[in-house]
Structure formats: C-alpha cells, structure tokens
Amino acid sequence: MRGAWFLSLGLLACKGSPRPAATDAAPPVMVDAAAPVLIDAAPPDAGPALTPEELTRRAGQASGLGGGAPAAVITEPLIVALATGQASLGSVLDERGGVIEVTVDAAGRPKATPRCGSAARDAAATYLGRAVDRQLGGAAPLACDNQFVAAAPAARDPRAALGRHAVCRSPGTDDGGAADGLVFVVAADGGLRLRVVIALTPGRAFQDLAVAAARALARAHCP
Numbered sequence: 583m584r585g586a587w588f589l590s591l592g593l594l595a596c597k598g599s600p601r602p603a604a605t606d607a608a609p610p611v612m613v614d615a616a617a618p619v620l621i622d623a624a625p626p627d628a629g630p631a632l633t634p635e636e637l638t639r640r641a642g643q644a645s646g647l648g649g650g651a652p653a654a655v656i657t658e659p660l661i662v663a664l665a666t667g668q669a670s671l672g673s674v675l676d677e678r679g680g681v682i683e684v685t686v687d688a689a690g691r692p693k694a695t696p697r698c699g700s701a702a703r704d705a706a707a708t709y710l711g712r713a714v715d716r717q718l719g720g721a722a723p724l725a726c727d728n729q730f731v732a733a734a735p736a737a738r739d740p741r742a743a744l745g746r747h748a749v750c751r752s753p754g755t756d757d758g759g760a761a762d763g764l765v766f767v768v769a770a771d772g773g774l775r776l777r778v779v780i781a782l783t784p785g786r787a788f789q790d791l792a793v794a795a796a797r798a799l800a801r802a803h804c805p
Contacts, residue, residue: 639728644773646673652773655728656748656766658717662724664706665714671706674766676775680804681705684780684795692791694798698805709762709779713752722761726750731768740789743796748774749788763788765795 632640639655646653646660647669653660663669675681680698683705687693697705717724728748735742746768752761765778778795780788 636728639731646773652769652771653766654772654774655731656726656750656764656774658724658726658750661710661726661750661764662714662717665710671703674774674776675702675706676769676777678804679775679777679799680802681776682778682795682798682802684778684791684798686781686783686786686791690783690786692794694794696798696802696804702804705779706776709764709781713750713762713764716752716761722753724750724752731774741792744778744792744799745796751788763791767799 640657643654644651645655645657647663652673660669664671664674680696681702683695683697685693685695713724716722726748727750730741730744731746731748734745734747741747744765744767748766750764750766752763761782763778763780763782764776765780766774767777769775777799780791780795782788782791
C-alpha cells in the first residue's frame with residue numbers, strides 16, 4: 583500500500599514504461615495556471631504514511647502542481663511529477679544559489695559540494711529520479727515532512743541552521759536511515775526550493791549532515 587496511492591493520483595503511466603528524463607521544459611497544462619492545485623485531504627489509501635500533524639500542515643497549501651503558485655509544502659506527488667517530467671525542475675531550483683550536494687567520504691566526514699547551472703539540474707534530476715525509482719519499484723517508500731516549513735527548528739536542534747525547510751527521504755533497505763535526502767528551503771517568495779541533496783551511508787542520519795549542509799548553503803552562491 584505504501585506506493586499505491588501515487589498511482590491513484592494519475593501517475594499510472596510511470597509504471598511499466600521508461601521514466602522520462604527530468605527536464606526544465608514547460609510542463610503540460612494540467613489545470614488553469616491561475617488556480618494552483620491545493621492539498622485539502624489525504625490520498626484515499628495513504629494509511630499511516632502521513633501523520634495527522636503532517637496532513638494538517640498540507641491542508642489547503644499550494645502543492646506546486648499544475649503550473650500555479652510555487653509549492654508552499656512539498657509532497658510525494660510533486661517529487662514524482664518533477665522526476666518524471668510532469669513538472670518543471672525550474673519551479674523548485676534556485677538559479678543563484680544552485681544545489682549543495684552532501685556526501686560522506688571514506689573517513690566518515692561530510693563533504694559539501696556546490697553545484698551550479700547545468701550541474702545543479704543534473705544533481706537534482708539524479709536524486710529525484712533515484713528516489714522515485716525506489717518508490718515505484720517497491721524498494722523503499724518516499725516520505726516528505728513539512729514540520730519545519732512554518733517555523734525553523736529550535737536552536738539546539740542540528741537542523742536549526744537550515745532555517746525553515748521541508749525534507750523528503752528515500753529510505754534504504756537497512757536500519758541505517760535514509761539513503762537519500764532532499765532539502766527544500768523556504769525562499770523569499772514563500773515557495774520552497776530544492777537547495778540540498780544528501781547521499782547517506784548506512785548508520786548516518788540526516789541530522790548528522792544538516793550542519794555541514796547549512797554551512798555550505800551560507801557560503802555558496804552561483805555566478
């Protein structure tokens with residue numbers, strides 16, 4: 583049931599056919615651009631995947647689908663749409679800030695690498711596509727959390743330096759936590775932009791790399 587509700591949202595075409603490459607081309611018109619798609623209810627078979635608190639955060643918020651207002655919350659259907667070319671990568675990328683790619687080196691130290699221009703788009707497409715491939719292939723559920731969109735984490739939280747943000751996780755198959763993380767930071771216009779992609783090794787949690795990601799965000803600006 584974990585992945586089934588994606589199919590109920592009109593994404594059945596993803597299954598059994600090659601996944602189109604993520605693109606910044608204008609997405610197909612799905613609704614009137616003046617009327618952004620809003621989220622007002624849980625998918626019918628979402629089950630325990632969404633907590634009551636998360637459902638409340640999403641209710642009535644612009645989803646980023648349909649070419650309307652920027653996403654005010656990040657949802658799993660938006661991630662699928664971005665990865666399959668049904669939504670524009672440009673709607674969630676910050677051209678000036680680019681994307682920070684955070685990995686863990688052989689010694690277990692976090693490494694943050696700024697990606698700009700086409701490299702930022704490539705990094706975004708890679709991580710988005712990988713997460714959706716796992717989801718649709720049944721290997722791991724994709725889960726997005728908008729807990730810190732309205733207010734940043736408390737100062738003692740290692741994620742506090744990221745400010746207001748949403749996180750999507752694509753878990754691995756072991757108990758080591760997420761295999762990949764996608765961090766969307768609230769921009770000046772109130773919309774969420776993909777600013778950090780994280781590749782985790784087994785045993786490392788997102789919080790372990792949040793400080794390194796935040797420091798890189800503060801320094802990095804693309805030409």
